Amino acid sequence: MPETVTRFAPSPTGLLHLGHVYAAKVARDLARHDGGTFLLRFEDIDHTRTRPEYYRAMEEDLRWLGLDWDGEALRQSARVWAYDAALEQLKSLGAVYPCFCTRREIEDEVARMTNAPHGPEGALYPGTCRRLPEEERQAKLASGAQPAWRLDAILAAEIAGPLDFRDLKHGIHPVNAGLLGDVVLARKDIGTSYHLAVVVDDAFQQVTHVTRGEDLLPSTNVHRLLQALLGFPEPLYLHHTLVTDEKGVRLAKRHDALSVRHLRELGKTAETILGMLPLSL
Numbered sequence: 676m677p678e679t680v681t682r683f684a685p686s687p688t689g690l691l692h693l694g695h696v697y698a699a700k701v702a703r704d705l706a707r708h709d710g711g712t713f714l715l716r717f718e719d720i721d722h723t724r725t726r727p728e729y730y731r732a733m734e735e736d737l738r739w740l741g742l743d744w745d746g747e748a749l750r751q752s753a754r755v756w757a758y759d760a761a762l763e764q765l766k767s768l769g770a771v772y773p774c775f776c777t778r779r780e781i782e783d784e785v786a787r788m789t790n791a792p793h794g795p796e797g798a799l800y801p802g803t804c805r806r807l808p809e810e811e812r813q814a815k816l817a818s819g820a821q822p823a824w825r826l827d828a829i830l831a832a833e834i835a836g837p838l839d840f841r842d843l844k845h846g847i848h849p850v851n852a853g854l855l856g857d858v859v860l861a862r863k864d865i866g867t868s869y870h871l872a873v874v875v876d877d878a879f880q881q882v883t884h885v886t887r888g889e890d891l892l893p894s895t896n897v898h899r900l901l902q903a904l905l906g907f908p909e910p911l912y913l914h915h916t917l918v919t920d921e922k923g924v925r926l927a928k929r930h931d932a933l934s935v936r937h938l939r940e941l942g943k944t945a946e947t948i949l950g951m952l953p954l955s956l
Contacts, residue, residue, distance in 0.1 A: 679711030680883045683737075683744070684873070686718045687729035690934040691736045694888070694918040697952045699742050701915050702886045714880055715744040719752045720865055720872055736935040740945045749880065751872050758867035761875050761905055762824060762860060770831040770904055771860060773822030774804040775815055792856060795893045799856030800825065824861040826870075826897065828853045835903040840895055842912040843884075854896045874898050878907035886913040916953055 681702040685695050706713040715737070719725045734748065765771045776784075785791045785798045792799040804812075805827060816822070832852035839849045860871040877885060885895075892914045902909055938948055 677883055679706050679709040680714065680881055681706040681711065681886055682714040682716050682877070682880060682882050683742075684716040684718050684876075685733055686721070686724070687726065687733060688721070688724040689729060690936050691733045692934045693948070693951060695733075696740060696742070696935060696948065697918045698886070698888065698915070699737060700949065700952060701913065702884075703742050703744075705884055705886060705913065711883075712745045713743075714746065714882070715748040716876060716880070717748055717750045717752075718869065718872070719750055720755075720758075720867055720869075722752065722865065725752075732936060736939075739939070740935065740949060749876065751876060754872075754876065754879075755866060757875050757879065758861075758872050761871060762867070764905060765826075765860065765901075766824075768831075768834060768904060770827055770834060771824045772805055772807075772827055772857075773812060773816065774800075774825045774857075774859070775820055775822050776800075776803055794855050800858075802857060805857060821863050823859050823863045825857040826860050826900075828855075828857050828900075831900055831904060835900055838899050838903055840899045840909065840912055842892075842895075842914055844913055844915065845892065848895070850896050850899050852896060852900050854893055858897055860901075870894065870897050871901065874901045874905070874907065877910060878902070878905070883910055884913060885910045886915060888917045889914045890917060918952065 683695075683699040683702045685691070685698075703713045705711075715734075717725075717730060717733075719730075730748075737744070762771070781800060781803070784801050784803055788801060791801060804822075804825070807815075829852070832850075835852075837849070838852075839847055841847050858870055859868050861867050895912060895914070899909065901907075935948060
């Protein structure tokens with residue numbers, strides 16, 4: 676059996692909160708249970724929202740909690756070339772297409788539709804630019820228009836064939852390639868997206884077990900499809916319970932009162948903070 680490799684991959688756009696701590700602990704405990712490797716990766720491709728102080732604060736809080744990782748933390752911002760290469764590979768397969776729509780144009784198009792496609796989180800992209808004639812598409816590119824690049828979910832599913840993924844909590848799931856529609860794989864402003872970068876980096880770091888919150892379970896349909904298209908190995912998954920506030924809302928950056936830094940300032944010990952979490956395994 677290969678060594679178990681897990682990762683915790685926060686975005687340095689705010690302070691570490693209890694939801695982060697739980698995600699890190701689940702990944703750390705799973706790796707350590709099998710004598711494996713626990714990695715830290717910063718998902719910092721969105722340079723407009725990251726701040727230098729949050730890298731330092733997150734690393735300091737993790738160490739203070741005793742959630743040490745192996746090796747140096749990887750930063751996605753240093754691996755843009757890898758995402759560009761993966762996008763070119765998908766282009767060569769014909770599995771992506773350029774999208775010139777603005778957000779407002781997409782909203783207007785959806786509003787005009789009597790039966791707009793919907794996914795788990797609302798309306799999906801209606802496929803406007805997928806239907807563009809090739810001549811018009813090339814003319815836009817030639818004029819200097821900067822597109823986003825979207826996954827052609829229908830065509831990609833045909834190329835990849837039937838797929839599934841195995842989750843240690845939720846069992847075996849057949850892949851529904853169209854569940855999230857034609858998702859953006861490369862944004863106009865930063866050249867990639869979460870979906871593409873996370874798949875490329877999990878393969879690069881040889882992650883064997885992807886652990887993350889249950890809210891990302893739908894995204895795994897896209898990620899498994901990308902793994903197949905790019906020839907990457909298939910990891911196992913563990914989509915764990917989310918840590919919520921007293922109203923049952925998933926913790927986010929706005930929950931400063933539940934940040935590790937704030938709890939430390941109140942005099943809470945590392946043991947007390949870890950004891951506030953659900954059991955990780």
